[in-house]
Amino acid sequence: MTSTNSPKLDPLATADSQETLNSEIQDISTTYEQRVKADPKQEETQPRLNYPPYRSSLLRHPTKDLHHTDPETIELHSPAFGHRDVHQLESDLTIQHNGEPLGERIVIRGRVLDGNGRPVRNQLIEVWQANASGRYIHKRDQHPAPIDPNFSGVGRAITGDDGTYEFTTIKPAPYPWKNHHNAWRPAHVHFSLFGTDFTQRMITQMYFPGDPLFALDPIYQSITDQKARDRLVATYDHSITSHEWNTGYRWDIILTGSQQTWMEEEDHDHS
Amino acid sequence: MTTHDLTPTPGQTIGPFFGYFNAAEQVHLPFEDGDHLVPPADDRAIQLTGTVFDGEGTPIPDAMIEIWQADEHGDIPKQDGSLIRDPFAFTGWGRGTTDNVGTYRFTTVQPGATDEGKAPFIHIVVFARGLLNKLHTRAYIPETEGLENDATLSALGDRAETLIAKRDGKRLIFDIHLQGNNETVFFSYPGMDYPKP
Ligand SMILES: [Fe+2]
Numbered sequence: 001m002t003s004t005n006s007p008k009l010d011p012l013a014t015a016d017s018q019e020t021l022n023s024e025i026q027d028i029s030t031t032y033e034q035r036v037k038a039d040p041k042q043e044e045t046q047p048r049l050n051y052p053p054y055r056s057s058l059l060r061h062p063t064k065d066l067h068h069t070d071p072e073t074i075e076l077h078s079p080a081f082g083h084r085d086v087h088q089l090e091s092d093l094t095i096q097h098n099g100e101p102l103g104e105r106i107v108i109r110g111r112v113l114d115g116n117g118r119p120v121r122n123q124l125i126e127v128w129q130a131n132a133s134g135r136y137i138h139k140r141d142q143h144p145a146p147i148d149p150n151f152s153g154v155g156r157a158i159t160g161d162d163g164t165y166e167f168t169t170i171k172p173a174p175y176p177w178k179n180h181h182n183a184w185r186p187a188h189v190h191f192s193l194f195g196t197d198f199t200q201r202m203i204t205q206m207y208f209p210g211d212p213l214f215a216l217d218p219i220y221q222s223i224t225d226q227k228a229r230d231r232l233v234a235t236y237d238h239s240i241t242s243h244e245w246n247t248g249y250r251w252d253i254i255l256t257g258s259q260q261t262w263m264e265e266e267d268h269d270h271s
Numbered sequence: 272m273t274t275h276d277l278t279p280t281p282g283q284t285i286g287p288f289f290g291y292f293n294a295a296e297q298v299h300l301p302f303e304d305g306d307h308l309v310p311p312a313d314d315r316a317i318q319l320t321g322t323v324f325d326g327e328g329t330p331i332p333d334a335m336i337e338i339w340q341a342d343e344h345g346d347i348p349k350q351d352g353s354l355i356r357d358p359f360a361f362t363g364w365g366r367g368t369t370d371n372v373g374t375y376r377f378t379t380v381q382p383g384a385t386d387e388g389k390a391p392f393i394h395i396v397v398f399a400r401g402l403l404n405k406l407h408t409r410a411y412i413p414e415t416e417g418l419e420n421d422a423t424l425s426a427l428g429d430r431a432e433t434l435i436a437k438r439d440g441k442r443l444i445f446d447i448h449l450q451g452n453n454e455t456v457f458f459s460y461p462g463m464d465y466p467k468p
Binding site for chain 2: 044045046047048049051054056057058059060061062063064065066067068069070071072073074075077078079080081082084085086113115116117124126128130136137138139140141152153154156190192198199201202203204205219220222223224227228229231232253254255256257259
């Protein structure tokens with residue numbers, strides 16, 4: 001439990017240097033790697049909820065153990081979305097205004113699968129992001145980089161029968177934030193996903209390969225395991241790049257296993 | 272990533288820029304009538320409301336809350352159209368954000384029992400800046416059949432109190448404490464491994 005006297009909660013803590021952050025991140029990483037080396041079962045696949053280098057997590061993480069339980073009733077189902085909800089053109093973030101947005105036009109394509117490898121069909125997938133200058137359309141974004149009148153940075157799609165999705169957008173730029181002095185987020189696209197069970201609901205961020213800010217970013221580093229972090233990084237894919245039009249990235253998303261489908265299959269076996 | 276790797280993709284914080292909705296514009300995730308599962312004038316309408324607090328008891332003004340629930344008969348909705356609502360269709364899902372003083376509000380119906388004698392609840396997912404992954408919880412409906420012998424609630428002892436909404440007329444009040452003495456019980460489900468540092 002963090003106390004109010006913790007120096008990390010001091011508003012002036014935003015004066016912490018990147019070097020201070022790096023050493024905090026490194027300490028956690030070293031401890032984690034030693035622990036996994038001693039006991040591979042300790043491998044982590046999700047971000048820590050309590051990750052002190054991300055200052056805002058200090059007072060916003062539960063300190064009691066989460067209660068592990070099996071999903072019940074409505075939790076074995078998910079809300080339904082379809083083309084009643086989302087128009088096909090909403091997956092192209094470059095055609096929402098009269099003119100072409102500035103920046104590098106990219107296509108992000110991939111599949112949404114559940115933990116058993118089954119495609120998540122006809123389900124809602126939403127994205128939002130900064131523009132090519134690292135600026136969001138948002139009242140709280142004060143970064144003095146230009147807004148692009150031709151780019152809102154929001155898109156939606158419904159996955160196909162094989163779980164595929166595709167967005168056409170602009171490659172976002174890194175942007176500064178106030179976690180510490182001279183803090184910058186690696187370029188990323190926020191993703192929001194639904195599965196077949198509401199327990200699979202998730203929100204995450206997709207990153208671009210080789211970003212020099214990875215090592216410096218406490219949000220990305222809150223996932224202590226390198227293999228797990230890599231799962232958030234898209235792959236450049238020249239087969240998605242198209243001639244004289246866009247570059248292409250591939251990123252597949254795996255949700256936690258669907259309990260619903262297992263149960264239905266078990267029921268089926270017994271009937 | 273190879274297709275053989277079926278380890279779940281990690282979550283990340285929703286961050287501060289997930290958007291807002293007002294009469295003039297919609298940005299990013301929130302949308303018109305996202306928090307109105309039924310119109311306020313609907314005879315069945317109740318309000319589910321509460322405040323989201325951090326570990327110092329300070330309200331959190333930048334959280335996004337989603338709810339998912341059965342209808343008043345305990346039927347699980349299969350109806351699409353949550354994003355462009357038909358006021359006569361109940362989809363069971365809603366999305367809202369906390370306001371400047373950390374309060375969220377949904378207009379919905381009180382869910383019925385999905386099975387005879389099963390305590391009804393509204394499933395809630397919490398996202399916020401500073402919260403590195405989603406958190407699941409349940410708002411159980413007070414004075415309903417099945418609450419007293421519900422296995423999940425019984426297993427929680429005193430902490431079960433944090434999961435039972437309080438009734439105030441047509442309002443159900445369900446505050447969410449991410450941390451602290453009144454910390455809300457949050458659930459993890461099979462396949463989702465939150466690290467324990
Ligand atoms: Fe962002």
